Amino acid sequence: RGGAIYTRQNPGGERRGYECPEERDYYPYWHPTPWKDIAVLTSEPGKCTDLLDENGNRNMKYECVHRVDDYSTLGYSKFNNKEECEYSGGEWTGKAIPEENCILLEKAPDCKMAPWSRPNHLGQTDDSNSFPSYKWELPNFHGLLESQECVLRIRYNVTTNDYLDDFASDTSKGYFAGLESHDDPKVTYRGARLQLALDSAQTGRVFQDRTHVFQLKPRPTSVPSDKTIKNLGVRGRRGNIVQAFPSVEYDFSPTILEMNRDDLVHIQWEGSNSNPKSEGEGRQGTDRSNIVPITVAGASIPAGTPSFPNNELELDYFKYKTKEGTTRAFKSLIIKDSTLPEIVQQCEAAKMIPDLSEIKISHSCEHSFQGDNNRFITCEEDEILEILDAWYGRENDSICNVERGGGGLYNAPGECRRDAKWVIDGRCNGQRGCSLGFGNSYVGDPCRGTTKYLEVSYRCNKIAEAPEIEYYALLLQNGSWFEDINKNRVISRTRCWAEINEDERDTEPKMFAEWIWSSVPSIKKLNKIEELELQLASSGFYECFEKDDCDYALNENRDQLQNQLDNAAAYFAGNIVQMNPGVHQYMSTRNNNFSNRAQKGTIIVI
Structure with missing residues (x-):
């Protein structure tokens, strides 16, 4: 009615950029378009046959062309059917210059069930390790010597069951006793008068129509x-x-x-x-x-090198040879603009004394139906955890029972095993206790199709009490000790150091x-x-x-x-x-x- 800029969803004829509102709101579109369809993902795959039959990739779309001469036309035409087009002197053709026998049509788009996604939950799916997605094989421009600029379009259309699938009027009749649906309709049930929060403009519309420009470049x-x-x-x-x-x-x-x-x-x-x-x-x-x-x-x-407010920390390494010919290595932390308590706090480090007690092994299952999938390990009150090893996968069918979980058993060493120590280190080392809950989202899936578990080797180490320091002094550049120091005085630059083995030097x-x-x-x-x-x-x-x-x-x-x-x-x-x-x-x-x-x-x- 009145042209392609007016639709049921867009009765005011608003237009953004170069879009054609009628083409945006109705799919498949009756008129030729420059778009090549890639995929149709739908909650009703039973409609795929009808959608593909009318798709522009494989079904020629016609338009009415009015010619001025052999090389130019009058532009767009208001006629959208063959009879009116030819009656007005136009040509009903699938191309501006009709050479239909030479047209190479695109392959049919893929039409399949859309992956389930919970609304308004940022793409949550029934597979917790992935977003809802479609794998698209990019077009291959063989022999490409220059970059090709492309535009990808993603259109998200929602139609609820409040309207029949086929309708012709602007507003359509809904299921409310054959009456038209209006905003915030009222209904009486068992004598109670109730009101729905319903915006009828939202029950059948395109919610998103977005384009993204990208380039395909030669290797x-x-x-x-x-x-x-x-x-x-x-x-x-x-x-x-x-x-x-x-x-x-x-x-x-x-x-x-x-x-x-x-x-x-x-x-x-x-x-x-x-x-x-x-x-x-x-x-x-x-x-x-x-x-x-x-x-x-x-x-x-x-x-x-880390920095802190009002304090630039510099970590330096140095070594020298003694008169006896041996080499000693040190690490030195330079501290700037700090008070004495702040210097002490930054220089002191907690000490951990290794304990030669029994090494313990614990397992946590991937899924709850296999067994305990959130195992918690703890030490005594005067101990903290040291993680010795951790891996994720499966090398035993009796742990987190494989028969209950399904899938095959991987017997080859390392075939279904992935290092997880770096994850458990960050979670448990130095703690009195921690949870071993684990899954594919941490290190990926080492063997698809079988249930897995986490195996952790650890021990509990006694905590050494920090020595009580009764007295502090600063060594000045001239070699003398400065003892009479106000704890609130800000020292512009000082350092603390510790002797290390050369192989202890931190590496990036x-x-x-x-x-x-x-x-x-x-x-x-x-x-x-x-x-x-x-x-x-x-x-x-x-x-x-x-x-x-x-x-x-x-x-x-x-x-x-x-x-x-x-x-x-x-x-x-x-x-x-x-x-x-x-x-x-x-x-x-x-x-x-x-x-x-x-x-x-x-x-x-x-």
């Missing part, structure tokens, strides 16, 4: 053609759980990436400079991400084995893993260390990176790398606001 020549490339990116947006909906809060995608040691991974992400006002770190309206290795599994402790995680490709065109060589780590940590703000090696170097006297990445680019095309074997945990330092806004990820390389 770089430096990347071997026989290598599999895994993708690691970012999903979600700025905001708390309410503000981010229907998206999610920041997260790496996938959160747990499993790959073989011969595979490569392309690390990249995108952000925004125009988010609505919402909760988040850094400048309002911006999305930023970065990647820094985590040094303590399960904790928010990134690699690097080594995630990357080889730097294969960089999206930064100015960098001259990819031979410094530290520069790769610098790019990922600064979200591409810094490209290298020295100005002779790239366009924007860390050691140049230019603009410095804002510590919450505010002046970094929202988009980083990233790097392609080969990983070292093992389990690697990493985080975004900007998006680390505890609990559900803690952006962390894990890469498992086997």
Whole structure:
């Protein structure tokens, strides 16, 4: 009625961008469109045949064309059927220049049952380890030499049972005794007069119609053609759980990436400079991400030198040879602008004396129907836990009974076994007790199709009482001791130190084995893993260390990176790398606001 901008859902004819409201609201559409359908996910797969029969990929869609000459037309026509079109002098054709015999139609879209998802729960499914998703095989432009810009469209249509499937009128008749449905209808039941909270405009409509622009690029020549490339990116947006909906809060995608040691991974992400006002770190309206290795599994402790308010801590290592020719090594903590009690607090460390008591082993099942799936281990009041080993999988059919859980038994050593010590360390080490509840979401699934359990080896160690220190003094640079000190006086710079074995020196995680490709065109060589780590940590703000090696170097006297990445680019095309074997945990330092806004990820390389 009145053109394609008016629909039952859109009676006012509002239009956003280049959209055609009629095409948006009705599927399949009668008119030709530029869109190539990928998939139809529906709660009623019995309708797939009808949907595919009318789909534009395989069914020619016609339009009315009025020609000026052999090369141009009058544009759009108001006629939407062959009879009226030809009566008005137009041509009813499936293409502006009709050459139907030469048209290569797209393959039929996939039509299947939509994965179940609980409404308003951010994609919760019946499989707790994954979001509802559809695996799409990207189009392959064989021989592609230049980037192809593509647009992906996702349309979410909801039709409730308050209306019949087929209707022709603007409002349609609902199931209320054959009457039309109106907003907030009233109903009398058993003499009680009741009112429903119903917005009739919501009972049959398109709730989401979103487009996303992306590029398909040729594989770089430096990347071997026989290598599999895994993708690691970012999903979600700025905001708390309410503000981010229907998206999610920041997260790496996938959160747990499993790959073989011969595979490569392309690390990249995108952000925004125009988010609505919402909760988040850094400048309002911006999305930023970065990647820094985590040094303590399960904790928010990134690699690097930590800083605290009004106090810059520097950890240094040094060694020297004695007159006897032996080498002694020390670690030294430099402390700035602190009072004496603060210095003592930062220098003292809790001591733990190993106990040669019996090593204990405990198991926690994956599911409750196998047995105890939340086993709790405890020590005596004067003891704390030391985790010796922990793994997740199955190597015994009697533990967490495999017959009750289903699936096969993996007998080959290591075939159904994945290291979990780094998780349990962060949860239990140094505690008097802790829970061993565990599942696939922590380290992935080592053997699909069988039930699993967690095995933990541990012992309880006696807690050594910290020695009572009665007296403190500071050693001055001239070698004398300064004893008359006010505890409230702020000391500008001092240090504490401890002798160590050389092999005790802390080392940062080594995630990357080889730097294969960089999206930064100015960098001259990819031979410094530290520069790769610098790019990922600064979200591409810094490209290298020295100005002779790239366009924007860390050691140049230019603009410095804002510590919450505010002046970094929202988009980083990233790097392609080969990983070292093992389990690697990493985080975004900007998006680390505890609990559900803690952006962390894990890469498992086997």
